[in-house]
Amino acid sequence: MSEFEFGGQRIAAGTRQTVELEVSVLANNMRMNMPVHVVHGAHPGPVLFISGVVHGDEIQGVEIVRRILAAPELKTMSGTLLAVPIVNSFGFLNHSRYMPDRRDLNRSFPGSDRGSLASLLADLFFNDVVLRSAYGIDFHTAALHRTNLPQIRIEPEDEDLLRLARAFAPPVILRSKLRDGSLRQSAKAHNVKVLLYEGGEALRFDELAIEAGVKGTLRVMKLLGMISHAPAVLPHFTSAHSSASTWLRAPEGGILHSVRRIGDRVGINEPVGIISDPLGASQVAVISEDDGIIIGRTNLPIVNRGDALFHVARLTMKSRDVELHTPDEDEII
Ligand SMILES: [Zn+2]
CATH class of the missing domain: 3.40.630.10 (Zn peptidases)
Structure with a gap:
């Protein structure tokens, strides 16, 4: 060598x-x-x-x-x-x-x-x-x-x-x-x-x-043959595959309380968070628009209308495997 x-x-x-x-x-x-x-x-x-x-x-x-x-x-x-x-x-x-x-x-x-x-x-x-x-x-x-x-x-x-x-x-x-x-x-x-x-x-x-x-x-x-041993994956583990993802945005400004975490599966029309005013008098649900998995989320509970809150990746199914815009890597969305 x-x-x-x-x-x-x-x-x-x-x-x-x-x-x-x-x-x-x-x-x-x-x-x-x-x-x-x-x-x-x-x-x-x-x-x-x-x-x-x-x-x-x-x-x-x-x-x-x-x-x-x-x-x-x-x-x-x-x-x-x-x-x-x-x-x-x-x-x-x-x-x-x-x-x-x-x-x-x-x-x-x-x-x-x-x-x-x-x-x-x-x-x-x-x-x-x-x-x-x-x-x-x-x-x-x-x-x-x-x-x-x-x-x-x-x-x-x-x-x-x-x-x-x-x-x-x-x-x-x-x-x-x-x-x-x-x-x-x-x-x-x-x-x-x-x-x-x-x-x-x-x-x-x-x-x-x-x-x-x-x-x-x-x-x-x-x-790649560079090392002979590496940490094993858990039995029955498989990666989820996705070719399309969307950001779920805040319907209103207020204080966000998340009810789902990253890695959670969500279905269409499922609530993923609640936005309330600071006194708790009014509440608006944040509703998932896709079947998928939450791959990213905001950690800041103070939100304005239109803020990106949850990043949902659609799970790949042959009939729906279409390309949508997903950023190359995260930036301000
Ligand atoms: Zn980066």
């Missing part, structure tokens, strides 16, 4: 090393780097990247990457793992989804070496990490004051991605269209197979979503 050259460093087979990629010099003359931890296995195999914090406030990816790097299975790994816990350090330090130039990094791919700061960072990550890989898993969470059920989002009709998603074994596999400028869209153009993981809430750690992310990634690494 030969050395792996990365960022000007040579990493010997069977060793691991952190490589600092230079991003920028900050206004106060501090250097901003993107640390990439390279685990280069003793035996040949594929290159997989794992990344967190493309959106700066989706901090959970840091913890998922940290736990994967501590997994004992990596000691006898085949292939190469490129682990980037924090892609967007600017947003991470500011607790903000966005870049300092107010751009969304996940609308800036593949980037350019002569563009805006978002474009420069996208270009660096895309060329130095994504294009070195055959596969990738990008960790996201719901937006601020929202939480997501652990789920993998893949584009429709890609059998390779479906195989990887099934191995990951999340509660829900959602087939969603690609957004312009997204990492997944740019990766597709170069035949890099990227799973998008969603789970938990911005600026929070959600233990169930962290565990689902760590275990799912190890299962994908086992499928």
Whole structure:
């Protein structure tokens, strides 16, 4: 097994090393780097990247990457793992989804070496990490004051991605269209197979979503032949499949009391929440418009009319398996 050259460093087979990629010099003359931890296995195999914090406030990816790097299975790994816990350090330090130039990094791919700061960072990550890989898993969470059920989002009709998603074994596999400028869209153009993981809430750690992310990634690494053991799924477990989802919005402003949780199945015309005025004098039910599973919800009980409250994924049935708009990853809906 030969050395792996990365960022000007040579990493010997069977060793691991952190490589600092230079991003920028900050206004106060501090250097901003993107640390990439390279685990280069003793035996040949594929290159997989794992990344967190493309959106700066989706901090959970840091913890998922940290736990994967501590997994004992990596000691006898085949292939190469490129682990980037924090892609967007600017947003991470500011607790903000966005870049300092107010751009969304996940609308800036593949980037350019002569563009805006978002474009420069996208270009660096895309060329130095994504294009070195055959596969990738990008960790996201719901937006601020929202939480997501652990789920993998893949584009429709890609059998390779479906195989990887099934191995990951999340509660829900959602087939969603690609957004312009997204990492997944740019990766597709170069035949890099990227799973998008969603789970938990911005600026929070959600233990169930962290565990689902760590275990799912190890299962994908086992499928790819990179490790020999991975956490098993529970007997009789299968992921729910969906290719269409909609947000249920508040019919009135007021105080929301949820009567259903993420992961719950709901039927058409079933109540999922109650909105009341602060004195409790008037109440309006929030009624599901679909058969499906709740894959995301607001955690903020103060709502205005029209606010997105519950994200319901329709469960795939052959006759209703139609494409509707589902966001590539969560943003303000
Ligand atoms: Zn995100």
